[in-house]
Amino acid sequence: MKIGILKETLDGERRVAITPNIAKQLIASGFELIVEEGAGEYSSFMDSDYKNVGVAVEKRAVIFHEAEVLLKINPFDEEDLKLVDKGQILISKLYHKSNPELIQAIANKGVSAFSMDAIPRISRAQDMDVLSSQNNLAGYKAVILGAFEMTKIFPLMMTSAGTIAPARVLIYGIGVAGLQAIATAKRLGAIVEATDIRSETKEQAESLGAKFISVDNEGEESEGGYAKEASADYLKRQKEAVNKSLFKADLVITTANIPGRKAPVLITEEQVMQMKNGAVIIDLAAAQGGNCEVSEINKTIVKNGVKVIGTSIDPRSVSTNASDLYAKNIYNYIIHLTEGTNFKWDLEEEITDETLIVQNGTIRKS
Template structure:
């Protein structure tokens, strides 16, 4: 199976779908990899390293000639979609729940598209779980962004001039990103608390050395690992309880998100108003509207002396390792779809059927 790796064109996207390390392993597994010149440069992977790994380097106009598959990070533009031949296997973050037009375009082209967001959350598919790998990067980077902006030292320091109290940090949401944020903040020396409406994650939060913040709001966990939606009354209770507790913290990192929906509003403007000047909120849900009422997606704003970081696509800010992790996810999916480099789509398989968002008509019968 010949697979193409294009250079990403989405604004601000620095990642690459396959890194040289993975290209070498895929070549050994029977794949032929074609890489657009400069595809990995923004992530720190030079063309020479791809050549050394066994990839064929080509210019953009020759990239898709005779390829059976295309792997990328971000969804293709309209022009990129129209360049794909019918029957091409496409793998990437395709936003199937929010970009109906883009998915329809791929379907009309006859592209067999697999969305990395749609990989089933089952044990057998863990190596393909790109949402988790990239959330790990986001949780780590969120803490660094907070540490850079808060005018305080994270750890407690005992000096000749006296003792400096540590930063108090609150992480809202104990999914993959939240747990990584907790672990990173703890490593930097902060006193950390974690909050989640799922009681089952309390043990995970505490195992990382953080206190579990119990606000009396409970929700069950779905099969996909997400919290069930709260009732309007529960949402009001949660907002009120958080508004009471948030002023106690110097740093707040929010990670609550529901796939395909707007992010739940957890921090009202009134709560931000009560925070101490110099405090920082890093909103990892900014891309879908934000967990804070005052978040501006893609921007860092200041309200009453409180910095609210709405920076989106945090994994792209750590492009080298984010690409490395994503590349391994993509390679695992490729090898699942094409054992020994031979495409063999099994529509009875839970992973193949679950991840495909533009299944061919003959396979749907």
Template sequence: MKIAVLKEQATGENRVAATPETVKKFIALGATLAVEAGAGEAASFADADYAAAGATLGSRAETLTGADIILAVSSPDPASIGGAAPGAWLAASLNPFADPARIQGYADAGVEALAMEFMPRITRAQSMDILSSQSNLAGYKAVLDAAAEYGRAFPMMMTAAGTVSAARVFVMGVGVAGLQAIATARRLGAQVSATDVRSATKEQIMSLGAKPIFVENVKGIEGEGAGGYAGEMSPEYQAAQAELVSGHIAKQDIVITTALIPGRPAPRLISAAQVASMRPGSVIVDLAVEAGGNVEGAVAGEVVTVNGVKIVGHRNVAGRLAADASALFSRNLFNFLSAFWDKEAGKPVLDEEIGDAIRLTKDGKIVNARLLG
């Protein structure tokens, strides 16, 4: 069983799908590891470290030749993964809704593409969940990005020259990224509030010492989506939330938005009018900018200033913490493959529950129900 680890080719992608730590673990299972030269450099993992862990280093073609499993972070070009064994697995973040032509390319290439972001949110798959591990880091980094752009201190400071007021931070969307953003902002000394469409998050917000901002007594809330994700809100809820949030945003120094709905454009949470209501020098960080953005005026890959308000739209926020993001991502991949490793067969054998959820292509066809529906 040969496992190939590719060097990422996407612009700005500094992560790597296996670290020397996980290389050792895969070899202990009985696999052989081939790592493309330079794959870990951007994440501070040297080729010598991979070699010391037992991997062979080589060109992309050498790495892929005869590979049974291909590991990557973001979806590689189908034309760039030739030479692997027939029916080879590709395990990566494949962004299937945004790039259907690429998924068809995997099918045409005879690759069995496994979308790690489709991992079901069930107890036994928690250690395999790349969305959670990467969102956790993104929520942390979002606060640091906000602090870097904000021209003032976060904590309240009482000095001989006078008192510095604590920054007011508002987190919109309390999933994994939002919860980490709340915790990080609190650790930096900010006064934090947060909101979400899922009522169950109110207690989570309070447990972190933040103030929950919620619409009450509005019928037709559809915030509880499938699999623990947020769903779409009713028109009545959207109107009530817009009114409540507008008044709250105007008083905030920093707003961090994290709302995503799988398979759909990111919901618009902040309008241009709401941006204009904020004081000059305020900062908004839009973690959903690559999916269309939660904030009107946000630009993917840029920090723009609108009416004196900075709107931060960095791409691949977790990847800006490349070493830690790679360590967590690679452990997700190892936890996934090792959980299904059949010692007698010398390879992983997927079960129906997880296999059907993440498998996009097989035998030259697109087979995933979420893509066919």
């Protein structure tokens, strides 16, 4: 089976779906690999690195024409689909619940498509979970970005000129990104507080040194490992409980996303106007509408002296590590889906069933 690795075309994207080290492992498993020219250069993987492990380097049109399986990180776009041939297998993130037009366009091409963002949150799929691997890096990078944008330092520092008080960091959402953000901010010496709709995250946050801001969440349990959409009553109570910490915070990081839905608004414009001058908000949910009411994707908005940065590109800015982790996820996933070098198409198996969105032109999941 010939697997094609495509160069990402999304603006700002620097990652690559398969790194030379993982390519070598796939070749050892019996697969043939071809990679688009320059696919890994922004992650410090040169064409020569791929050639050295046995991967052929080709132009983009050749990849689409020759490969049976096409790999990307971001969804296949309109230009990609013009080059796709009937019967090919596409593997990328598809966000199928919020992209019905894309899924229909893929189906119209008569291909099969697996979505990496649909990996179920179960223990045996952890080594395939790209959302976890990439969000872990996003949580780390959000703190580093916040440190750069703030006009204060994180740690308590005693100097001959006086004592500098530690910065205060507030984190909304204690998933993979939130936990890494807590750990990173604590290592840098900040006072960290955190809140989440899921009460079961309290122990996790506290184990990393954060103070958990409790809000009664009866009836707000999680769904499949994710926080579900909160009720209006819960959001009102959370706002009241968190305001004191929010208005004192030097850095706020929001990470709350619900797959296939608009991100919940956790910080209103009214709240932003009451935050202290010089505070920074890093909104990691900006691509899905934002957890902060005033945030815009890939923009910095200043309101009443508060800097609101809407972003979803943090893993891309550490693209070497992000590519390494994504590639390992993909490797584990392909090995799971195949027997020898042939796809098993086992629709009775949960991981295959949940991630196979389109099969031979028929939409299975919407």
